[in-house]
Amino acid sequence: xxxxxQPPSMDCAEGRAANLPCNHSTISGNEYVYWYRQIHSQGxxxxxxxxxxxxxxxxxxxxxxxxxxSSTLILPHATLRDTAVYYCIVRPEPNTGNQFYFGTGxxxxxxx
Amino acid sequence: GAVVSQHPSWVICKSGTSVxxxxxxxxxxxxxxxxxxxxxxxxxxxxxxxxxxxxATYEQGVEKDKFLINHASLTLSTLTVTSAHPEDSSFYICSxxxxxxxxxxxxxxxxxTRLTVV
Numbered sequence: 001x002x003x004x005x006q007p008p009s010m011d012c013a014e015g016r017a018a019n020l021p022c023n024h025s026t027i028s029g030n031e032y033v034y035w036y037r038q039i040h041s042q043g044x045x046x047x048x049x050x051x052x053x054x055x056x057x058x059x060x061x062x063x064x065x066x067x068x069x070s071s072t073l074i075l076p077h078a079t080l081r082d083t084a085v086y087y088c089i090v091r092p093e094p095n096t097g098n099q100f101y102f103g104t105g106x107x108x109x110x111x112x
Numbered sequence: 113g114a115v116v117s118q119h120p121s122w123v124i125c126k127s128g129t130s131v132x133x134x135x136x137x138x139x140x141x142x143x144x145x146x147x148x149x150x151x152x153x154x155x156x157x158x159x160x161x162x163x164x165x166x167x168a169t170y171e172q173g174v175e176k177d178k179f180l181i182n183h184a185s186l187t188l189s190t191l192t193v194t195s196a197h198p199e200d201s202s203f204y205i206c207s208x209x210x211x212x213x214x215x216x217x218x219x220x221x222x223x224x225t226r227l228t229v230v
Contacts, residue, residue, distance in 0.1 A: 036221075043116075043205050043221035044156070087155070099146055100207070100219055102156040 003027065004088045009107040012082075018075040020106050022088030025069040030092050033064060034100070035073045037084040044087065044102075047073065078110045114140045116208045118222035125196055125229055132192045133225045135206035141186040142208035146219065147179075150203040162189050196229045203227075 005023040012018040024033060034049040048055055048062045050071075055062045061074040075082055087105040115138040125131050135145055144163050148156040160176075162168040162183035170176045180192040189208075193200055203226055207219040 038156075041203070041224065041226070043118075043207070043224050045221070046219070099158055099161055101158060102148075104155050 003090050004103050006086070006088055006103060006106045008104065009109070011109050011111055012075075012078045014080060014110050014112050015077055018073075018078040018082065018108060018110070020073040020075075020086050020088075020108065021070065022073070023070045024088070024090045027068050027090050028092075031090045032092070033062065033068075033071050034089045034091065035060070035062065036087045036089065036100075036102075037082075038087065038105070039081075039084045047086075078108075080110050080112065082108065083110045084108060114138075114208075114210065114220045116142075116206065116220045116222040118204075118206055118225050120225060121223065122226040123228070125227070127197055127229055128195055130192055130194045131196055131227060132190055133204055133206075133227075135189045135191070135208065135222055137187045137208045137220070140208075140210050142189075142210065143186065144209040145183055145189040146207045146209075147181060147189075147191050148205040148207070150205060150224075156205060159191075193227065196227070198229045201227055201229045 032049050032051050035047040036044040038044045048057055048060050050062045064071045085105040085107050087102050117136045119134045146161050147159045149159050150156045158171050159174045160168045160170045160181050162181045164183050164186050168181035183189040203224050205224045207221045
């Protein structure tokens with residue numbers, strides 16, 4: 001029951017910033033935006049999450065629009081190892097028991 | 113960071129046999145574990161949610177008698193695919209939620225188990 005829309009695929013040149021968009025126009029006030037990625041044949045890896053403020057960690061930055069209907073994950077200097085499927089997920093706040101439902105994600109290919 | 117380990121990483125079994133997949137949280141207690149299935153070039157599909165000491169909750173369309181889930185301790189959940197058939201061939205992934213939750217600890221995923229039924 002994914003509530004997000006992402007482009008199916010994107011390419012990015014190595015060393016450049018990768019900007020991955022996500023549309024979540026039906027997001028509720030108590031729902032967070034989470035990003036995970038899945039490298040081929042591995043389990044998903046947590047990247048970042050946020051509610052309404054922009055967030056940054058050692059892996060990426062998350063930019064959420066003021067109306068919260070869309071967001072962008074930014075990998076500032078993409079490397080070949082960032083080639084993966086990136087999933088944008090919306091769900092209620094961290095301490096609820098709700099599950100993660102994955103959409104189709106964006107397959108990012110970093111090109112040498 | 114927290115580690116979730118699945119075993120085996122891959123398994124090949126004959127049609128009609130049963131296969132058990134283990135999911136362990138190595139350095140934390142997991143009150144809740146989730147099981148997902150992923151077919152080639154598709155997204156992860158949630159199969160069931162298991163809470164320690166209680167029966168698993170299955171998603172619509174997932175046969176509880178075919179996919180047996182046991183969560184007997186705070187660090188171990190098992191998924192048994194009974195009477196496996198070739199259409200059960202898939203990538204099975206578990207995730208675990210920490211007992212003491214803090215920001216960013218909502219789910220840690222195992223590395224997945226590739227099941228091939230021949």
